[in-house]
Amino acid sequence: MAKVFIYPTTSLILSDLVARFGHTPLSAALQIREHIQSPGLESPPLQITPEDPKRGLKWAAVEVPSGVRGRMSLYGPMIDQAEAAIIIHDADFSFGCMGCARTNELIQFLLRKSGIPVLDLRYPRTEEEGIEFVAAIKKFLEELGGGGA
Amino acid sequence: MTEYHPKYTNTVTKYVFVESPEMTPGDLAIRTYEISQGVMIKETCFGLQITGNEDDVNAIIDHLRKFDPAHIFVKDRGFPPGDSRRCRANLGGARPGYFGHEFEISISRFISKGLEELPKRPIGSVPKPPVPAGSDKLDAKKIQKIIESVET
Numbered sequence: 001m002a003k004v005f006i007y008p009t010t011s012l013i014l015s016d017l018v019a020r021f022g023h024t025p026l027s028a029a030l031q032i033r034e035h036i037q038s039p040g041l042e043s044p045p046l047q048i049t050p051e052d053p054k055r056g057l058k059w060a061a062v063e064v065p066s067g068v069r070g071r072m073s074l075y076g077p078m079i080d081q082a083e084a085a086i087i088i089h090d091a092d093f094s095f096g097c098m099g100c101a102r103t104n105e106l107i108q109f110l111l112r113k114s115g116i117p118v119l120d121l122r123y124p125r126t127e128e129e130g131i132e133f134v135a136a137i138k139k140f141l142e143e144l145g146g147g148g149a
Numbered sequence: 150m151t152e153y154h155p156k157y158t159n160t161v162t163k164y165v166f167v168e169s170p171e172m173t174p175g176d177l178a179i180r181t182y183e184i185s186q187g188v189m190i191k192e193t194c195f196g197l198q199i200t201g202n203e204d205d206v207n208a209i210i211d212h213l214r215k216f217d218p219a220h221i222f223v224k225d226r227g228f229p230p231g232d233s234r235r236c237r238a239n240l241g242g243a244r245p246g247y248f249g250h251e252f253e254i255s256i257s258r259f260i261s262k263g264l265e266e267l268p269k270r271p272i273g274s275v276p277k278p279p280v281p282a283g284s285d286k287l288d289a290k291k292i293q294k295i296i297e298s299v300e301t
Contacts, residue, residue: 010246010249012222012250016223029225030225030227036155036234038155121280122280124263127259133263134264134267135278
């Protein structure tokens with residue numbers, strides 16, 4: 001069972017397919033859950049505290065805005081754990097502020113730099129593309145080995 | 150700053166979406182109540198949110214998937230249902246994350262079709278997935294070759 005980083009990190013389709021084919025999807029929800037289930041000082045809405053931008057220094061330089069470093073404290077540990085990644089490139093809903101945009105670029109850069117297998121896709125627009133989309137993800141995950149389905 | 154005492158510690162919350170011609174979110178909820186001992190269930194317009202011990206939640210989801218495997222989709226959620234930091238009852242407007250779900254559910258029929266057709270594909274066939282269009286910008290490796298050819 002491999003740990004597979006999914007991008008967009010909130011993707012329902014990728015999260016479901018990776019789990020369905022027997023691997024562990026690394027999605028944003030896991031890190032958010034860890035943050036909001038850890039006791040400490042109240043810092044709504046996501047329990048991102050001043051400590052998080054400091055942790056983010058592991059993945060982003062000190063001159064990078066704290067918004068990017070704070071986000072990287074969520075995604076960075078998952079990038080380190082990831083054994084493979086699936087990236088969907090035309091996810092318009094992952095559009096956000098400059099912090100989101102730069103974090104999205106940095107995530108993709110770090111994934112490629114880490115040398116793990118990466119599958120690049122775009123969302124299917126027809127049934128035929130849907131069939132190929134699912135088959136490609138299944139084949140990619142099978143090649144990682146250790147899947148349960 | 151005030152101290153933060155988290156609720157529902159050591160639990161997981163999962164979304165269960167159903168987009169099926171044969172099963173409604175109401176049907177899904179009834180099937181879940183039949184076997185849901187000790188977990189919290191929140192019915193929604195698209196399916197359910199299930200909160201509880203990880204093993205219990207996974208066992209329920211494995212059971213639910215059997216009813217309509219190609220049309221039931223599951224993902225993790227960070228917050229428990231009704232959390233005032235996320236619930237639209239407190240915030241107003243759409244819940245953060247709603248637009249992503251709305252978009253992906255709109256194309257889930259293509260994924261369902263893919264899941265249904267998967268067993269029919271010949272063994273060893275090479276998939277041709279939709280890939281992103283290449284960038285019009287000059288490739289970095291190409292420009293490096295040009296620089297080296299000019300320098301030598």
